[in-house]
Amino acid sequence: MISRTLKHVVLALIVFIWVVPFVALVTTSLRSDVASKTSGFWTAFTPTELGHRFGTHDKGDDTAFLVMKGNIFERLNKDKDSYKVDGSIKSIMFKGRVPDPENEGKTKLIRKLVPVNEAMDVRGGEFIFQSNGDFVWTFEAETAPKPKNLDVFIDQDPVFGLDAYAEVLFANKNVPNALISSFIVTIPATIIPITIAAFAAYAFAWMSFPGRDWLFVIVVSLMVVPTQLAFLPVLQGFSGVASWATSLNAMLTDCESTQTCQVASKSFASLWVTHTAFGLPLAIYLLRNYIVGLPRELLESARIDGANHLQIFTRLIVPLSVPALASFSIFQFLWVWNDLIVALYIGPSDASDLVFPIRLQKQLGTFKDQLHLLNASAVISIIVPVIVFLSMQKYFIRGLLAGSVKGG
Amino acid sequence: MRSIKPIIASNSLAIVLTIVLLLPITAIVAYIITSPLDGLMAKFGTWLHESRDWEFSVFDTQERFAKIGFAIRSIFIAVGISFLYFGVSNWLNMGLARVSSKNSEGRQSTIVEAIQPWIFVGPALVLLFLFLLVPALSTLSLSFQEADGARTSRNYAFLWDPAALGYEQFRYAMRNSLMWLILVPTACISLGLLIAVLADSVKWGIIAKTLIFVPLAISFVGAAVIWRNIFAGGGIQPQEAINGVTPSYQIGLLKSLLGHTAAYNEPLYSLQFWGNFFLMWILVWVQTGFAMVIFSAALRGVPEDTIEAATIDGANPFQMFFRIKLPQIYSTVLVVWTTLVILVLKVFDIPYALSANDDDKLLLATMMENARNNWSVGGDNVDNLFAAIAVMLMLTVVPNMIFNAWRIRREQKDMGH
Numbered sequence: 001m002i003s004r005t006l007k008h009v010v011l012a013l014i015v016f017i018w019v020v021p022f023v024a025l026v027t028t029s030l031r032s033d034v035a036s037k038t039s040g041f042w043t044a045f046t047p048t049e050l051g052h053r054f055g056t057h058d059k060g061d062d063t064a065f066l067v068m069k070g071n072i073f074e075r076l077n078k079d080k081d082s083y084k085v086d087g088s089i090k091s092i093m094f095k096g097r098v099p100d101p102e103n104e105g106k107t108k109l110i111r112k113l114v115p116v117n118e119a120m121d122v123r124g125g126e127f128i129f130q131s132n133g134d135f136v137w138t139f140e141a142e143t144a145p146k147p148k149n150l151d152v153f154i155d156q157d158p159v160f161g162l163d164a165y166a167e168v169l170f171a172n173k174n175v176p177n178a179l180i181s182s183f184i185v186t187i188p189a190t191i192i193p194i195t196i197a198a199f200a201a202y203a204f205a206w207m208s209f210p211g212r213d214w215l216f217v218i219v220v221s222l223m224v225v226p227t228q229l230a231f232l233p234v235l236q237g238f239s240g241v242a243s244w245a246t247s248l249n250a251m252l253t254d255c256e257s258t259q260t261c262q263v264a265s266k267s268f269a270s271l272w273v274t275h276t277a278f279g280l281p282l283a284i285y286l287l288r289n290y291i292v293g294l295p296r297e298l299l300e301s302a303r304i305d306g307a308n309h310l311q312i313f314t315r316l317i318v319p320l321s322v323p324a325l326a327s328f329s330i331f332q333f334l335w336v337w338n339d340l341i342v343a344l345y346i347g348p349s350d351a352s353d354l355v356f357p358i359r360l361q362k363q364l365g366t367f368k369d370q371l372h373l374l375n376a377s378a379v380i381s382i383i384v385p386v387i388v389f390l391s392m393q394k395y396f397i398r399g400l401l402a403g404s405v406k407g408g
Numbered sequence: 409m410r411s412i413k414p415i416i417a418s419n420s421l422a423i424v425l426t427i428v429l430l431l432p433i434t435a436i437v438a439y440i441i442t443s444p445l446d447g448l449m450a451k452f453g454t455w456l457h458e459s460r461d462w463e464f465s466v467f468d469t470q471e472r473f474a475k476i477g478f479a480i481r482s483i484f485i486a487v488g489i490s491f492l493y494f495g496v497s498n499w500l501n502m503g504l505a506r507v508s509s510k511n512s513e514g515r516q517s518t519i520v521e522a523i524q525p526w527i528f529v530g531p532a533l534v535l536l537f538l539f540l541l542v543p544a545l546s547t548l549s550l551s552f553q554e555a556d557g558a559r560t561s562r563n564y565a566f567l568w569d570p571a572a573l574g575y576e577q578f579r580y581a582m583r584n585s586l587m588w589l590i591l592v593p594t595a596c597i598s599l600g601l602l603i604a605v606l607a608d609s610v611k612w613g614i615i616a617k618t619l620i621f622v623p624l625a626i627s628f629v630g631a632a633v634i635w636r637n638i639f640a641g642g643g644i645q646p647q648e649a650i651n652g653v654t655p656s657y658q659i660g661l662l663k664s665l666l667g668h669t670a671a672y673n674e675p676l677y678s679l680q681f682w683g684n685f686f687l688m689w690i691l692v693w694v695q696t697g698f699a700m701v702i703f704s705a706a707l708r709g710v711p712e713d714t715i716e717a718a719t720i721d722g723a724n725p726f727q728m729f730f731r732i733k734l735p736q737i738y739s740t741v742l743v744v745w746t747t748l749v750i751l752v753l754k755v756f757d758i759p760y761a762l763s764a765n766d767d768d769k770l771l772l773a774t775m776m777e778n779a780r781n782n783w784s785v786g787g788d789n790v791d792n793l794f795a796a797i798a799v800m801l802m803l804t805v806v807p808n809m810i811f812n813a814w815r816i817r818r819e820q821k822d823m824g825h
Contacts, residue, residue, distance in 0.1 A: 003725065007606050007609060007610055008610060010602075010606060011603070011606040011607060011610060011613075011616055014599070014602075014603060014606075014616075014620070015616045015619050015620065018619055018620050018623070018693065019619055020638070020661070021634045021635055021637065021638055021693070022622075022634065024634065024637035024638060024661065025633070025634045025637060028637055037659070039659070040658055040659050040660070040661060040664055041637055041659075041661070042661060042664075170462075170463070170464050171464060173468060173471075173472075176472055177472070177475065180472070180475050180476060180479050183479055183483075184478070184479045184482055184483065187483045187487075188482070188483055188486035188487055191487045191490070192486060192487060192490045195487075195490050195491065195494070196490065196531045196532050196535070197532060199494060199527075199528040199529070199531075199532075200528060200529045200531075200532035200533075202528060203525045203528035203529045204529065207521075207524065207525040207528065208525070209525035209526065209529075212525075215529070215533065217817065218541075219532070219533075219536060220812075221809060221812070222536055222540050222541070223812070224750050224805055224808060224809045224812055225540055225544055225802070225805070225809075226753070226754050226773075226798070226801050226802060226805055227754075228754070228756075228773060228776060228798050228801055229543065229544045229547050229798045229799070229801065229802050230539060230540055230543035230544055230547070231543075231798075232543070232546075232547055232550060232791055232794060232795055232798070233542065233543035233546040233547060233550070234539055234543050237538070237543075268482060269482075269486070272486055273535070273539070274539060276535060277535040277536060277538070277539030277540060278539070278540070280532050280535060280536055281536070281540075284532060308502075308517070308520065308524075309521070309524050309528075310498045310524070313528075334624075334625055337627070338626070338627030338628065338629075338630070339627075340627065340628065340629055340756070340757045340760070340761075341756045341757065341773070344777075352471075352475075356627075357627045357628075357629045357630075357757070360627070360629045360630060360633060360761075361629050361757075361760070361761045363633075364629075364632070364633065364636070364761055364762070371637075371659065374633060374636075375633065375637070377633075378630050378633040378634065381627065381630055382625070382626045382627070382630045385625040385626065385627070386622060386625050386626070388625070389622070389624070389625035390618075390622070390625075393618070393621075397701055397705075400698065400701055400702060401701075401702065401705050
């Protein structure tokens with residue numbers, strides 16, 4: 001009995017540790033700028049004491065009065081569409097000169113938190129406030145004081161909003177650009193390798209040609225070669241192709257007049273090809289192991305009926321291999337979408353063409369003090385792979401198992 | 409009967425030449441023909457912008473929509489070209505065979521079948537050759553060259569010469585790699601096993617497994633941003649007035665739980681030496697789901713009768729796990745371990761995102777990036793130095809590669825029986 005309870009407790013604890021960071025991510029992205037950078041995400045769910053600054057009245061409003069009545073929350077929220085402040089006022093920070101009890105006739109500067117219902121001196125008037133925000137500012141003679149900014153501490157009710165998402169998606173160009181760029185890179189870099197690998201896997205499984213087994217072993221061993229090893233020469237190759245294309249461009253078009261001859265060596269196309277090559281070993285390995293397991297009689301009867309390899313491949317193998325094709329496409333999709341290093345070395349370096357992981361890495365610096373934006377951007381970047389992943393989880397797990405447990 | 413080999417050779421040559429000419433030209437022409445799509449999309453965007461009264465500038469809308477237009481056509485062209493290759497080359501193969509031996513169907517199919525495997529594996533082999541095999545070898549040769557091409561071993565001087573560029577960094581990188589290599593796979597495997605065992609014995613196990621599995625879909629940079637909320641240091645003081653009134657605003661949950669104050673404000677992952685462990689934890693968080701899924705499947709594959717026999721013999725749960733189940737999934741543990749080791753050796757994103765320029769947090773992959781970006785003062789052989797570090801990275805992977813190749817060969821043999 002005890003051990004059953006213990007099981008639940010331990011598992012719940014682990015799940016809790018795994019989930020808290022997600023809660024932190026989403027919560028921070030839904031908070032206001034000030035809240036996200038001045039208090040931890042866990043304070044967002046309960047009333048929290050936060051500091052704000054409000055002006056007693058608008059600048060330029062110089063009607064004279066004896067008594068001014070107003071409300072601190074109204075003043076705070078007057079320009080706000082969202083994240084409206086509400087709660088109960090705790091205190092106001094008083095900064096000013098008061099008679100010094102030690103030195104008769106002199107004053108001293110003090111800072112002090114003034115609680116509800118206690119009068120304090122503001123621009124020569126008597127300022128009293130209530131916890132619901134109402135304040136009364138009384139002068140002995142009719143005066144038109146300048147507005148005074150006061151720092152107020154409020155036990156603030158939880159408030160959430162979508163402002164950060166609106167800002168990163170519409171006001172900021174980088175996130176939409178990164179989203180589009182990531183799609184430009186990911187979709188071809190998933191479909192192309194799977195097409196090429198499926199043909200190759202079929203050939204390795206069911207066609208006979210000289211050197212087949214050795215080639216397969218070489219292809220599979222390439223699976224563990226660190227991609228870093230290939231970056232420099234691949235990059236040099238692409239710049240060779242680019243300079244060649246640049247001179248071809250200069251020869252064939254009138255680009256010289258507009259100075260647009262330069263063909264970039266790091267482009268989306270170079271990323272497609274590189275990702276395709278880097279993804280092939282695993283793809284061929286997984287697909288070949290799947291295809292080789294399909295019933296041999298099927299192939300033989302098709303051959304007797306006079307079908308050639310291309311027909312067998314397109315009409316028989318592809319429909320039968322959908323599960324394996326699906327599991328590899330998820331692998332490749334996730335790998336390319338989440339890739340930072342290949343994009344960093346081989347991908348386009350224009351600010352508007354950066355893929356999401358690079359953009360996010362840069363935002364760790366640029367949004368260092370705008371955590372709500374950083375987290376909103378991260379949510380947008382992970383939502384695509386998480387949806388793909390959860391909706392095709394079955395195939396993903398099947399692929400993982402094919403690659404590791406059975407190996408065939 | 410005329411020999412068939414020259415026909416095969418000439419047909420192959422014809423196919424290769426056609427493909428080499430046809431594909432790039434088609435791609436270029438397709439790009440030129442479809443380029444008005446960008447403008448059309450921009451116009452559509454403008455129309456949408458005006459009809460919906462969007463607040464931001466119309467120029468931004470046009471730019472975004474033109475880019476979507478570019479995205480659509482480049483996706484279609486890139487994918488189309490790869491389909492075109494297989495269509496055209498197979499069609500050519502059959503057509504040429506028909507032309508070159510009109511009368512004999514048998515000869516036709518012999519020719520077709522001699523060339524066809526190479527059409528199927530060709531693109532894969534060419535790509536792997538050009539983008540992995542040749543570059544790997546050429547990196548190796550670059551690492552033994554001066555910038556001007558002369559032979560040298562100077563690039564590897566960071567191994568033995570304390571005055572050489574990268575000597576200190578390399579030591580940090582090796583120390584950290586060793587820690588990552590031991591701790592991350594161990595943590596992932598033990599946590600993965602624990603979760604697999606626990607989740608299979610409670611009703612809500614499937615939910616637990618899904619939640620632990622999700623981080624696997626997230627990029628390492630995303631994971632870094634996510635954990636920043638937990639490990640970060642203090643936030644910004646909201647207004648100067650608050651200074652001195654509230655002790656410190658801790659943004660990071662863990663730092664807050666540890667009771668850290670403003671005086672102690674750096675993020676946990678920036679701590680000298682100990683920061684490494686927080687970076688490692690992020691990788692453990694991502695990868696444990698992988699180990700868990702595989703162990704969960706392997707444990708379900710343990711034969712029932714061995715478990716029943718152990719139950720009859722009165723084994724307690726611990727004995728059951730360590731004596732009966734674990735030995736039977738031992739090979740799976742080994743496979744997961746190799747996979748994780750290779751992953752750890754190549755880790756780049758997490759330390760790069762959170763502590764890019766800190767020598768104390770270097771790994772070989774981040775050291776390469778540092779060499780490329782920050783060490784240019786050291787001379788013109790930065791690229792060669794980069795290559796030398798890449799070769800060191802490769803060397804660390806080699807034992808695993810041999811093990812993997814051996815395992816796959818053995819599996820192939822097993823399957824043959």
